[in-house]
Structure formats: structure tokens, C-alpha cells
Amino acid sequence: MSPTPALKRVCIIGAGASGMSAAYALSRHPDKYEVTVYDKQSVTGGMATSIDIDADKYGASYINDGVQGCSPVFANTIRMFRMLGFEATEVGMQISFGKDKDFWTNVFPTNLVAKFQSDIKKFGHALSTIKTFEPIFAMIPVHVMLRMFGFSNDFGEKMVYPLVALFFGTGNQTPYISSAILERVFKDPSMRLFEYSEKSLLASIPTMLAFPKLHDVYQAWREEIESHGNVKFKLHHEVVEVVARHSKGRSSVSSPVHIKYKVAHGGLESQHRENYFDELILAVDADSCLKILGKQASWMEKKVLGNVKYLYDVTITHNDHDYMRKYYETTYNPEHNAPLEANSPAQDRRETEQSFAFAEEHFRPLYYTMQYPQDKSKIEMSFDLTHYQPQFRGEKPAGPIDPQDKSEHRNECNPSAVTRGAQDESKGTIGESARTGKDDKGCAEPPLEQHVFQTIFLDRDGSQDLWTWKDINPEKKIYEKWWKQQSHRWQHYAGTVPWMMWINGKNNTYYAGAWSVLNMHELAVTSGFAAAYRLGAEYPFHSDEDCERLFRMYLAASHGVRMRKEDRKGLLA
Template sequence: MSSAHAPKRVCIVGAGASGMSAAYALSRHPDRFQVTVYDKQTVTGGMATSIDIDANKYGASYINDGVQGCSPVFANTMRMFRMLGFEATEVGMQISFGKDKDFWTNVYPTALVAQFQKDIVKFGHALSTIKKFEPIFAMIPVHTMLKMFGFSTDFGNKMVYPLVALFFGTGNQTPYISSAILERVFKDPSMRLFEFSEKSLLASIPTMLAFPKLHDVYKAWKEEIASRGNVTFKLHHEVTQIISRHSEGKASISSPVHIKYKVTHNGLESKPKEAYFDELILAIDADSCLQLLGKEASWLEKKVLGNVKYLYDVTITHNDLEYMQKYYETRYDSSHNAPLEASSSAQERHETVEAFEFAKNNFRPLYYTMQYLQDPSKIEMSFDLTHYQPQFRGEKPAGPIDPKDKADHRNECEPADITREAQGETKGKIDASVRTGRDAERSAEPPLEQHVFQTIFLDRDGSQDLWTWKEIDPAKKIYEKWWKQQSHRWQHYAGTVPWMMWINGKNNTYYAGAWSVLNMHELAVTSGFAAAYRLGADYPFRGDEDCERLFRMYLAASHGVRMRKEDRKGVFA
């Protein structure tokens, strides 16, 4: 075969959601691409990990750690999972914000919601204004926006900031995120998580999706990608330097991308090794990109990538119900009920009483926040994983999917061994004896005393003096893990997002990762597809409007291009 027709050699650094998506799209063209995926971890998945826990004690043998689930509008993620033979599980997104007099929820009206009724109505008007002038508000942080519209400090601290933290996982950086992004999670059909209500801020208990066992999903995904023979995974291989991204003029070396890497395994390292490629996809954090590029980074890359700010958080997975009850509202308490206003109509009073009755029997929060008394603008976040993750109710690791179901692209890929095992009916019956409690639908689950919680202590460098992490009983700790999280401050939408198109594709380099726009699994997946598309691969879900909508938006925003002519429909597509 002549060199003109030789497959393009592509290096992907990172095997998280974005790197795996890029590898998948490229794997579909074995005659055109030869791909090598490097990751220093021993498994694929990046932040989407699973860890084992004591099934005899907690009623499930694992938890998903780091990534819990997503909105039903995350079409690319859900289609990819279904194709591999995995299905997410629907769960009602009940929240519990604050404690005592500062408590509110989307399950029933509380006294705090009644207190801020006028602010809530005004907030709806503010969202409409932000939508109308989105380019301007993209540069305005939430705390400034609240002042501009005359909202009270308490409304911001007790209702808006916890809600923003829920949307983005931004924790104590919530006052500084872009107002336009806040508006999008209420209004944008590709990103919307909640529906706004003038009465209660959140209109209802939205349906969210809890992921199947992510360790198994990513293992099956890896096998699917590798099955075509043109993608090689080099796990526990750490790329340490991008030596060059330009042709060096050597007759024996025609590929411009020159990398250095080492093998790290069981605490041992190999001597540095080198490899050459035609194209480079960096599917890692922005600061890691800069570190690898070093002097190879252009002036613009340094400015755009260097503008992404990261924070360090610690997640403690535990079984300390006493801690949770001290800082959060874990059970329904009628003393928090909003007063029945005499001015309300009979219908409104009836609906309010119904909400109280519903909460009495069905209050099962899966997401919590609490504010620090010393600084109410800073918060702590927690999950009730037993309420959130379906394996605690006997669901299979593959989720509620029938191996024979081929509808909506389910089981489209040749099932891997790990998929068949995860779909096995007996997998959902593990330690059913521990599940002596009942959920709202009367399905068996462990009683509250045996629930698994996850508490996230945010922003080590700015808030560690406020943390209450030492109050968690050490005997009830299950797992402790540090994370590096992107900050969605407004500067990100001024100094990074609009400039990505000017560095993507330059110097044989493409960037993939949710950090390029917004920290969501769906955007990570879409970014990987976009990088592969720029290299000439097909968009895997062409013709699926639900999937294509976000892909087109991402391609335009982060790469500055439209889909190729043959992939478009209509004059303005």
C-alpha cells in the first residue's frame, strides 16, 4: 500500500468518556485510521469509576463513584450505553437543601419557599431576560446578576447557590459561574435539568437517570472499540511529554506528532519510550494538556487552556446516618410545612395538602446540600447512594435491559463477556436478605440505617477550614477519594469556551473533554465524537436528531465548523 493511502496514525491521550468516544468513532474506519489510546490508569473510564463495597452489610456489591447519572436529554450517552447492552434506570430527583428553618425541597412546599415567594417569581422574569441577552450575561457571574435584579442575599445563599451547585457540581464556586449557563439548564432543551415554577422554584420531581455499573460499561466499550482491530489500548502507559507536533524533516520519520511516555504498573516505571503519530487528540484536563505540551504550546493555547481553573475536593463514602441527620433533613418533618395561606384558592390549598401527604409517605432525598454557618455562601454536598443507585434495589449491573430487546439501538453491538455477565438475572439477587426496607414504590431496599452516603467537601484551598469531615465516624467510612474539578466561573465562558475553535485542529492537535464547555458526561462524549469527526470519521449517530442537536452545537462552539455537507439537511442546517 502506498503511503498516500496508509491509515492515519492517531494518538489519543486519555481513556475517559471523551477519549473513548473519539476512539469509538475512529474505530469504525479501520481502513483509514490506526489509533493508540494511552492512559496511566489500569482501567478505562476516567472519573466514571465503580468501587466494590460489602454486599452483606449494604445490600449491594458496588457503587458508581464520581459520576452518578444524568438527565434524560443526554441522548449520546444513553444511546452508546444501550448499544453496548446497558440501560440507565429512572429515578425521581428529590432534593433536600438546608437544615431546620433554612430547609426546602422540590417534594413539598416549605416555610422557606413561602418566605421567598416574591423572589421566586422575579427569578423567572430574570431567566427570561438572561435568555434574551445571553451574550451579555455569559460574562456576568451569578452573584452579580442577583444584585442587578435586586434579589436578597438570603435568597441567593439559601436557594440559588445550592441549586447551581446541584446543576454543575461547582460547590463553593457557584457565585462565580456564568449567568447564561444557569439560564440554559432551565431553558435549553439539550441541557435542561429542571422546570421552573413561580410557586416553588422547581416545578416537580424530575426524572433523572442513574447509570448502570460504569466499570462494566467501560470495559464492554473498550472491547467493542478494540474488536475492529485498528485501536490499541495502552493502559498504565503515561504520556509524559509532547516533544513535537511538526514534521522534523527526517526522511525516516514522516509523522509530525512525537510523544514520550513511560509504563507504570504496580509502582514500577519503565525507561522513557517514544512514538510517532500523524494526529493528536488530548482527551485530558486542560492543565494536563499544558503540562504535556510544555514549550510546544502556542501563545494562544497557553492563554485558552491556562484560563481553566481547577479545584480540589474530597469525597467520603460512608454509612454515618448520625452525621447525615445532624446536618441534613433526611426524613419528612411536618414542622417544615409551608403555611396554608387564607388568600389561596381552594384548589391551591388542596394541592398543598396533597403535597404534604405525598411527602409523608414518599420523601426520599437523593441529593443534599448544607450551608456553613460561618459563611452561608459556601456549602457541602451529599448523596444518598442507596436512594440514587438502582443496585441497592436489586437491579442488575447492566440495568433494566432485556438481552433480547433490539429496540432503540439496544444490544446493537456484539455483546462482550462482561455484558452477558452484567445482564444475568442472578446478579440482581445478590444479598437480597439485607434489603429489609421499602422504597416509595414498595420495592425492597436496605433500611435507612444501612444506607450508603457520599459527602463531598469542596474547594480544599478556599474552604477547608470550614469542613466538618472529621465528624464522620472513622469506623463508618467506606472510601475516601480526592478529585480535581473544573470551576465554571464566568471567566471560563469569556476566556476559554469561545476561543476553543481557534486552537482545535491547529498543530495536528484536537482537544476533547467536558471542560471545554461544561462538566457533564454528555459533553465529554460529544467532544470526543467531534474530535474524531474533524479528523474525517463519521458521526456515529448520524440522523438521530436527539443526538445530533448537541453535537452540532458543540461542533460549532468548540471547533467553529458545521457538519459536512453530506451530513446536513436543509439550507440552514
């Protein structure tokens, strides 16, 4: 008999979306891999976190505070959640950008939209040009592109910058990001958020998906991964150094990857410990990758990873409606209505009047931005979490999913205790005593003065002197959290994205994380699947074209490879 092949030992550093995806794909092969996942936090999920709030005061017992939701085209994320027994909730994505004369929205045409009619019409032609010459425009920052096409400064500052900043997390670096991102908001089938309109820029109120309780999703995901028996999670374990990534000169140790880690819990840290592996997946941000690799980082890794720029933002969760009214348009005001032109076609007039009537009854923004008067290229962002997140209207933590529904991969994984608890209908009654108001459909929700808002103050080092955070009533603050955010400046698409393929798979090391392309949960998930695939694991959603489309693109862009021959269909797949 031939000896049983030894299991390949894989170390994954990071238990966010990318690390969990890699672990999940590898867990499906218990006969091939033995996996250890390290994370210094106490829970899995990375930036996808939930925090507890006072249900009797705010109408819900928790919020998702780091990641809110996604576009319906984010197929890998949606399918993974459904398999675990969780369902995202559809919500109309209404936006409120600017204040007073600078206000505009996708719900009804405003004076500002009327002012920029020529720029808006020209914008469609610019998108088509960018799509045609995408490799070139990937290297051109948005502020240069706007000048190239002859757009007014006001149009860029008041309409384009806020739009991109809000949905891609580019913040105050938006003028310097790649123009290709802008085109993908409207054109890319795997990332599209909006339909372009030559009259109003945004054609409609698109459907977004609000995530179920992310803490429970990730706990259930961890239990599903562990159920296969070949993956161990070491939370509160911080990897501090990669000592080596080859076995040269260490004849007693066959595994080339040598790491040092420490256990940090309750303010106490252990002495450094060591472990050995065959392969390494770094599912942490680029800065952390370089710090962990230390002297082991190659010249190429230092150049590619060192090119990723990070900024520091602070998120303040609060229920200060006075603050929101001071800086944003939170309710419908007919004074902002665009003028009805007497010579416009009757059909256009009817549609405009209908949009005003709709806004009067249904205006309920999820997203807000405000430009600072001192520098209108820099903004502040806010969310109305009560409008956005479904638990404030009585949805259970698992979202609107039937435990018996097996269609479209729902409840495909063995339900864990976490999943069953999140699917319990009684969980939706928590906080209902505070839900004394009504939403636009007549469903009970907290009144506006009890809404939970989240305001994000961007770019500590470059914009803190502009922040209005001291205007938030301290008694209205619920939670404050600092974040390390990737900048999507054009240099990222010149010096990092096209070069990832040259470092992925070198020295027994693979990289996973949305930072490798674009800051999206969907890309984080896809990147983890790609790293596991390079190690020989199957792509979990093979033959699901909606999921596989982005996976193939990512595999080509970040790893420089196609799917294996047996997984391909067609010459160009």
C-alpha cells in the same frame, strides 16, 4: 493499480468519556485509521468509576462513585450505553437543601419557599432575560446577576447557589460562575434538568437516570472498540511529553507528532519510550494538556488552557446516618410545611395539602446540600446512594435491559462477555439478605441506618477550614477519594469557551473533554465524537436529531465549523 492509502496514525491521550468516544468513532473506520489510546490508569472510564463494597452489610456489591447519572435529555450517552447492552434506571430526583429554618425541597412547599415567593416569581422573568441576552450574561457572574435583578442575598445563598452547585459540580465557586449556566438548567433542551414554577421555583420531581455499573460499561465499550481491529489500548502508560507536532527537520520520520511515554505498573516505572503519529487528540484536563505539551504549547494554547481553573475536593463514602441527620433533613417533618394561606384559592390549598400527604409517604431525597453557618455562600454536598443507585433494590449491573430487546438501538453492538455477565439476572440477588427495609413503593432495600451516603467537601484551598469531615465516624467510612474539579467561573466563558475553536485542529492537535464547555458526561462524549469528526470520521449517530442537536452546537462552539456538506440538511444546519 493505485497504492492503498496509508492509515492515518492517531494518538489519543486519555481513556475517559471523551477519549473513549473519539476512539469509538475512529474504530468504525479500520480502513482509514490506526489508533493508540494511552492512559496512566489501569481501567478505562476516567472519572466514571465503580468501587466494590460489602454486599452483606450494605445490600449491594458496588457503587458508582465518580459519576452518578444524567438527565433523560443526554441522548448521546444514553444511546451509546444502550448499544453496548446497558440501560440507565429512572429515578425521581428529590432534593433536600438546607437544614431547619433554611430547609427547602422540590417535594413539598416549605416555610423557606413561602418566605421567598416574590423572589421566586421574579426569577422566571430573569431567566427569560438571560436567555434573550445570553452572550452578555455569559460574561456576568451569578452573584452580580442576582444584584442586577434585585434579588435578596438570602434567596441567592439558600436557593440559587445550592441548586446550581449540586447539578453542575460548581461547588463553592457558584457565585462566580456564568449566569448563562443558570438559564440552561431550566431552558436549554439539551441540558435542561428542571421545569420552573413561579410558586415553588421547581415545578415537580423530575426524572433522572441512574447509570448502570460504569466499570462494566466502560470495559464493554473498550472491547467493542477493540473488536474493529484498528485501536490499541495502552493502559498503565503515561504520556509525559509531546516532543514535537511537526516533521520539520526530521526527514526520516514522516509522522509529525512525536511523544514520549512511560509504563507505570505496580509501583515500577519504565524508561521513557517514544512513538510517532500523524494526529493527536488530547482527551485529558486542561492542566494536563499544558503539562504534556510543555514547550510545544503555543502562546494561544497557554492562554486558553491556562485560563481553566481547577479545585480539589474530597469525597467520603460512608454510612454514618447520625452525621447525615445532624447536617441535613433526611426524613419528612411536617414542621417544615409552608403555611396554608386562608385567602389562597381552594385549588392551590388542595394541591398544597396533596403535596404534604405525598411527602409523608414518599420523601426520599437523593441530593443534599448544607450551607456553612460561617459563610452561607459556601456549601457541602451529599448523596444518598442507596436511594439513587438501583443495585440497592436488586437491579442487575446492566440495568433494566432485556438481552433480547433490539428497540431504540438496545444491544446493537456484539455483546461481550462483560455485557452478558452484567445482564445476568442472578447478579441482582447479590446483597438481598441486607435488604430488610422497604422503599416508598414497597420494594426491598436496606433500612435507612444501613444506607450508603457520599459527602463531598469542596475547594480544599478556599474552604477546608469550614469542612465538617472530622464529624464523620471513622468506623463508618467506606472509601475516601480526592478529585480535581473544574471551576465554571464566568472567566471560563470569557477566556476559554469562545477561544477553543482557535486552538482545535492547530498543529495536528485536537482537544476533547467536558472542561471545554461544561462539566457533564454528555459533553465529554460529544467532545470526543467532535474531535474524531474533525479527523474525517463519521458522527456515529448521524440523523438521530436528539443526539445530533448537541453535537452540532458543540462542533460550532468548540471547533468553529459546521457538519460537512454531505451531512447537513437545510441552509442553517
